Amino acid sequence: MKTLRNVTLLAIAGLLVPLLASSPAAAADRYFCENGKKVSGAILDKYVAMGDVTSPLGCPATDEMATPDGRGRYTHFDGGSIYWTAATGAFPVWGAVRSKWESMGWERSSLGYPKSDELRNQDGKGVRQVFEGGTVYWSAATGAHPVWGRIGATWGEYGWENSAFGYPASDEVDGTGSWADDAGNVHVYRVVTQRFGSGATLFWIPGGATEGCGGECTGYEVAAPGRLVQRVRVNLPTDSDKFVLMVFPTDAGFRGGVNKAPDGWQEVWANTPNPLRLDTADEAESLREQYACHAAYAHQESDGSWNTGNSWDLESERPKVSWTYATNAMFVAIHKCNWT
Template structure:
């Protein structure tokens, strides 16, 4: 993995360090526009062509950061921050504004550890911090990416993936699901982040989560078809298995086996293939599980469906014959959950 593209999996590191009197200086202090620029911050400022750079004139002298770990100078066009662990780096534009809104170096991002970098697609930029990376594009604005969501996004190809750029910050909330057999409602912690494609990437730390027995990451996409409304892919962090959760429309529940092929096409119309979908047997097993649910979904007297509100297709189920998957005699036994 390109070292510069690695997203930190945890929050900003709290590195214990003594108070620093000034950033180490490789050049003498210099005055610009009536303010003094010093040390490593001065070196970076000169490297960027000082007043001719996007930073323009300094508006403060060098100062200590409130956390005592580093130093900074503000400029007309941004800031330069320095710490012993990260060195001196400029922050400007929309990335600067996002970092400021989050609380500067005391935020979960911590200190910048790279200058702003242009992305290979030519559509945006990124800047790496101790606790994650801020991505910006004109269409989506500036948003931080980190942790499990950042790692999953990276596995699929960052901004070059089917998800595109992040279109929101992370949201920490809750999700819920209802057990189809007992009617019990389960709630769980659910961290989500929207992306340019319209998909939502998520992280669930564990517990009674829908379609996942422990910690999971994954993604959910809207599938505005006549048979399928949305698709959710659960990726357990402790195994190479996954669960494909299909949320049918009312027409999808009622469609039967005759609509199974059309519904299966709708599932994949907007859903990126799970990277763990690595064999034809897995793909065929999922397709047969879908057909089984489509053929035998029944509405119960209370108005709910015997399959619950989703059809959960599991990657570890073997690729059985079509007869075993869909014949009524076998379905009465395995209920679309064969082993």
């Protein structure tokens, strides 16, 4: 009898395995709102913990169903949905975050399944929800957008939504950039960009030599709407603790000369978040000297272009020298703003 009892128990357990895999155990299935829809398993547990019909989800709109990818289960409610997988657990999705997730392809999108409830951010201006592949952030001013990968990591280093960049204001956009070397050869490279609430754009360049970045790098670009500086770009190589500050002068900036260098340098930082890798006064002074050198050295060619190119590349690895060495015509003719 003991052997038969064990065999029977094993058989019953075998029957339970597929049931648990598709709908984890709960006290019992329950019907709500007299609409003939029941809530089951771990989804029921989550629903009850939230206050069931009194929660933002309201009444169930469907029974529990299997997701198309076969990994999980879900139930739609009047106010949102609850999704479950064995790996993530059960979490509700609603509002603008759910709409964004739906537009991307639900669980088959790059986000995958939700891994957290919707969380209110400390600044009181928005919410976020963590998914397997990234996090969706929402604020009334910017809408709902996913953040992930190298751009998400860089944004996080600067303080997420509390940074000078603010909330994401667009999804990532995969595109190309180009630059011309000293010989006039044009180089095209892949660049992924994402716009943020401050107006700044964060970017990721997977690899390949680009202007101001010799391989993979991240960084950000901001408008510097001044009379002398039109925009500023900060390149952050992933294989170095240094960075390159690219300043794009206006026509007046090119013509400003060394005497306008202090004004231009102030415009550089008017809207540019301080690179976290800038950690010494000597590095800051070196960048200022390089800017002044380019301002002193710039002159226009016969075809209308500028001998310094369309941007002034300031490298944090260059040492501090002296204002005289950086800007005096005799020395500039030798080092051309590229001293070591």
